[in-house]
Amino acid sequence: MDTKNILLIMKKEAGESLKNRWFVLYTICFSALALLVLLFSTMGGDIAGYSGFGRTAASLINLVLLFIPLIAIITGGVSISNERENGTLPYLLSHPISKNEIFVGKFLGLLITIWFSILLGFGLAGVGVAIIGQQGDISGYLLTVLLSALLAACFLSIGFLVSVYSGKASKAIGISVFLWLFFIILGDLGIMGTTVAMDLGIKQVFALALLNPTEVFKVASVLVLSPRFEILGPVGVYAIRTFGQQGVFYLLFSILIFWTLIPLGYGYLVFTRLRREEK
Amino acid sequence: MIKVADVTKKFGKVLAVDSVTLDVQQGESIALLGANGAGKSTLIKCILGLLDYRGEIEIQGHNIKENPKFSKSLIGYVPQDPLFYDMKTVSILEFFGSIRGVDDKRINNLLNLVGLEDHKNKLSSELSGGMRQRLSFAIGLLSDPPVLILDEPTSNLDANARGDFLNLVKEHKDQGKTVLFSSHRLDEVYFIADRVLFMKSGRVILDEKPENLASSLGIKVKINLRIPESSIGDAISILNKEGFVSVGSNGSGLYVEVEEGNRALPFEKLIKNNIPIEDFSLQESSMETVINHIEANGY
Amino acid sequence: MSAEMVHTVSPDGPFTSISLAIESAKNGDIIEVNSGTYNEHVIVDKTLNLVGINQPKIDGGGKGTVVLIKAPDVTFKGFHVSGSGESLSVEDTGIVLDSAQGSIIEDNSLDDVLFGIYLKKSSGTIIRNNNIVGKDLPIAVRGDGIRLWYSSDTKILNNTITRARDLVMWWSGDTLVKGNKIEKGRYGLHYMYSNNNVFEDNLFSENYVGGFLMYSNNIKFQNNIFARNQGPATGYGIGFKDLDDIVAKENLFVDNRIGLYMDNSPHSVDSWNTLEDNVIAFNDIGISFMPSIERNIIVSNSFVDNAEQVEVRGGGTLAGNNWFTNGRGNYWSDYVGYDENNDGIGEIPYKSESLFESLIDSYPNLRVFVFSPVAQAIELASDAFPVIKPEPKVTDNYPLMNYKIPQRYEAEEKGFSYKLFVVSLLMVLIPSISYVFIKRKI
Incomplete structure (x- = not known):
């Protein structure tokens, strides 16, 4: 692999996306969301100097949780399928550049674009909150940004896996939206149903819930914004007792990184080795 | 320069390219003819390494599978319908220029060469078909590669644009580039090709010089002649006597089919017999006629 | 002498x-x-x-x-x-x-x-x-x-x-x-068999449990703050077990795991407890009741942004308690009604009837899904199909429209944060500058 080519593709992807008006829209949405999260959770909304991880903050985390995966998985989903559909991919491949370089370059380029959007969004919100005034330390804020970035990486990676299998952007979007819905709601609903029907124990519920990267993100956000696991009930207590505060954090981060690397790695294999032809 | 040895490509059960072997010398210009689905594009994509295949393909001695990047760096490819990212013309050139390690000076020269200098800040979507094809050609020439491969490059161009484009290709052929192109049009073949390969059902069934093509295939040109109505009958019998087979009347005159290279003959005979010719038109043999002919003759 | x-x-x-x-x-x-x-x-x-x-x-x-x-x-x-x-x-x-x-x-x-x-x-x-x-x-x-x-x-x-x-x-x-x-x-207050006591103006904070009182009667709480008591498995701002004739007024229960925990209180059949003008805010659970508790008068309190406002352990309802008297109920931050005649009291009752909450009250293991989109989805579903709505845990016919925080609990001034400002500004600048660089090339 040639770093020069990877950088070139990265720059092309980032440049094209940054010019896109969707990028502006995402960023505005992120900013608004982040501003509200900050205002209502760690830094704002308080009584007698006390603040808590209230419902409002929670529902805003919820919005972030809906928003970031959707954008990331669709961005990933159309990344390669769109070029395939437009025919620009075979044309690009007729030049002395390899599929490895294209894949890696595209992923990094789009990841950077989404990360830029997240940074800008949270950054603008942070500037706003700083001017309005806040107290306390900013590590929760930074961890939230980091978690959002990881969540975006996860779903971008899943999107790429969808993309290498799709010949058409529309098909990729369809599959992406379905997977998004699955991760956001259907999967959890299934686990809840199973728990009620089969009376699953704490360990099983914990394990099943953490299969889902969005659930991992949520648990980690709760840990960041409200440093107690009791809020998650017996399962949270089990997690803290078994792994410790630090351990749970490492576990959650590992799962998010795992969910980034596995679909990405498999997508890479499919794109560069298993699916060798671009007609 | 290009060596294709026993290359076979299947799509599912369909044989798209069937044991093709060919050897293109440096500076040679090869036309690939054949009906749609004959395997021309598939063969080109195999040579470009876009498709997997059985057999061996080498560009200047470099195997495309084993050394794809270097092999591709020797080829400039102009696709049938060039598809670009929606970027500025000059940015597109810079992008592919970076892949091929070309500097800005070369890019300006090429913009100049293909006449896109005034349009370099337009988005690719704002370019006309001819401009897009010239941009595509400029991209093909970026690293000044020894081999140019063109897949029906003129099929979407109007007459003027086609002429300009063919002249560009011809110039580069004359400068010593090895050219492989597929086409639908005989005039392009005559204009550029040193050799014509005819493909059918994935096989190369004819390998001929273009000047011999017509005669070896017995391709004929149809000449329509306008002559006074009173002379039509005489004219037909004269031409029949002279050995022209396909002769007949057509309202205001008659038609006659002659072999390529013998177009003047019917005129000569009729004038000799004092039959006045008021006007004429030529109906060139089209690609379809050639294809029909070859198919009919079972090559 | x-x-x-x-x-x-x-x-x-x-x-x-x-x-x-x-x-x-x-x-x-x-x-x-x-x-x-x-x-x-x-x-x-x-x-x-x-x-x-x-x-x-x-x-x-x-x-x-x-x-x-x-x-x-x-x-x-x-x-x-x-x-x-x-x-x-x-x-x-x-x-x-x-x-x-x-x-x-x-x-x-x-x-x-x-x-x-x-x-x-x-x-x-x-x-x-x-x-x-x-x-x-x-x-x-x-x-x-x-x-x-x-x-x-x-x-x-x-x-x-x-x-x-x-x-x-x-x-x-x-x-x-x-x-x-x-x-x-550990326990801010640990308490048994002690009657007729008065607690005023105390602060119980960052203990495992703010206070836990048992087997006593006639206790008054006024103007106390129970904050950030978040011990594992307990974490009550205050907990009452077998306690009669409590009067709790103008206390602040904030950011505890559970604001108030009620176990078999009141205990005697002729006893009533009164919770009035308290602020119960930002707790994981506002008030948690063991099942079938009755005879608590809970009015004029403000329930602000508790992740779960009221819990009934094991599921069920709290109908035997007074959630309003004389046309006044409590403030509920999740109330979605309206006040047409501007008397400060909502026109439609507040009902704590979340399907998700009743699920997690019955299946505590499912609490791990709080704040997930799936929880929201379940609420939406139960709004769309009222058949699957649980019986309301709490019905407050006169919900208050505004919450009131006792004067002395007003928040302190917040200053301009240089640290946050600088970090956030960096976060804005990094992509912006990179964008300029990328744009120059493409």
Whole structure:
């Protein structure tokens, strides 16, 4: 692999996306969301100097949780399928550049674009909150940004896996939206149903819930914004007792990184080795 | 320069390219003819390494599978319908220029060469078909590669644009580039090709010089002649006597089919017999006629 | 009756130790102790007035109880008591009052002690303005900050207890606990069989449990703050078990795991508890009830942004309690009704009938899914198909539209944050500058 080519593709992807008006829209949405999260959770909304991880903050985390995966998985989903559909991919491949370089370059380029959007969004919100005034330390804020970035990486990676299998952007979007819905709601609903029907124990519920990267993100956000696991009930207590505060954090981060690397790695294999032809 | 040895490509059960072997010398210009689905594009994509295949393909001695990047760096490819990212013309050139390690000076020269200098800040979507094809050609020439491969490059161009484009290709052929192109049009073949390969059902069934093509295939040109109505009958019998087979009347005159290279003959005979010719038109043999002919003759 | 004498203790004499001065003193005498460190264990067995000048230090050297008061009506004021032993079984303490009725323990500072101030059968005592810091030990082997044992009619005023185990009150009624700060302990208040007590203006924060009261009646709470009590498995701002006739007014329960926990309270069938004008905010659970609890009057409180406003353990409803009286209910931050006639009371009832909440009340393991989109989806589904809506846990026919925070709880001013500003600005600048670079090339 040639770093020069990877950088070139990265720059092309980032440049094209940054010019896109969707990028502006995402960023505005992120900013608004982040501003509200900050205002209502760690830094704002308080009584007698006390603040808590209230419902409002929670529902805003919820919005972030809906928003970031959707954008990331669709961005990933159309990344390669769109070029395939437009025919620009075979044309690009007729030049002395390899599929490895294209894949890696595209992923990094789009990841950077989404990360830029997240940074800008949270950054603008942070500037706003700083001017309005806040107290306390900013590590929760930074961890939230980091978690959002990881969540975006996860779903971008899943999107790429969808993309290498799709010949058409529309098909990729369809599959992406379905997977998004699955991760956001259907999967959890299934686990809840199973728990009620089969009376699953704490360990099983914990394990099943953490299969889902969005659930991992949520648990980690709760840990960041409200440093107690009791809020998650017996399962949270089990997690803290078994792994410790630090351990749970490492576990959650590992799962998010795992969910980034596995679909990405498999997508890479499919794109560069298993699916060798671009007609 | 290009060596294709026993290359076979299947799509599912369909044989798209069937044991093709060919050897293109440096500076040679090869036309690939054949009906749609004959395997021309598939063969080109195999040579470009876009498709997997059985057999061996080498560009200047470099195997495309084993050394794809270097092999591709020797080829400039102009696709049938060039598809670009929606970027500025000059940015597109810079992008592919970076892949091929070309500097800005070369890019300006090429913009100049293909006449896109005034349009370099337009988005690719704002370019006309001819401009897009010239941009595509400029991209093909970026690293000044020894081999140019063109897949029906003129099929979407109007007459003027086609002429300009063919002249560009011809110039580069004359400068010593090895050219492989597929086409639908005989005039392009005559204009550029040193050799014509005819493909059918994935096989190369004819390998001929273009000047011999017509005669070896017995391709004929149809000449329509306008002559006074009173002379039509005489004219037909004269031409029949002279050995022209396909002769007949057509309202205001008659038609006659002659072999390529013998177009003047019917005129000569009729004038000799004092039959006045008021006007004429030529109906060139089209690609379809050639294809029909070859198919009919079972090559 | 001879005149009371003043005995002076200082490192240079006349008395070089407090014990020697006590030995020479008679009931009613004053012992003035000048600043300095006195390495001794003091036993006060006469009714004396012990006054420290500039906080003389009495150091028990890490052994036993440092000061033991065994006579009634003793005043012990202005000392620094330090260095008790670490034995829980013999209860090594800073200051013990054993049958020392009517004594005053005032303006002392205690540190490095296992127990702080321990009252055994010492009713009528005043404990005022003491600052108690426990030993830096794991919570299980710490002693109590203040312990009342069969000591009624006591006043505990303006003390600070940090890093101790509990403030314990057993069999100690008719007591006033006012203006104390109890932080970073196990149970801010640990309490049994003590009736007719009043708690005012106290702060219980960052304990495992703010307070846990059992088997008592007629207790008043006013103007207390229960904040950030978040111990594992408990974490109650305050918990009541078998408690009758509670009146809790204008307290603030904030950022606890559970604001209030009600177990079998009230206990007697003719007893009613009253919770009024309290603010219950930012807790994981606002109020948690064990099943089938009745006869609580809960009005005019503000339930603000608790992750779950009301929990019924094991599921069920709380219909036997009064959630409104005389046309006034409570403020609920998740109320979605409206106030048409502008009387501050919503026109449609507040109903706590979340399907997801009733699910997690019945299946606590599912609580791990709180704040997930799936929880929202389930609520949406139950809004769309009311058939699957659970019976409301709480129905408040007169929900208040505005919440009210007692004046003295207003938030402090927040300043401009340079740290956040700089970090956020960096986050904005990194992509912006990179964008300019990328754009230049493409």
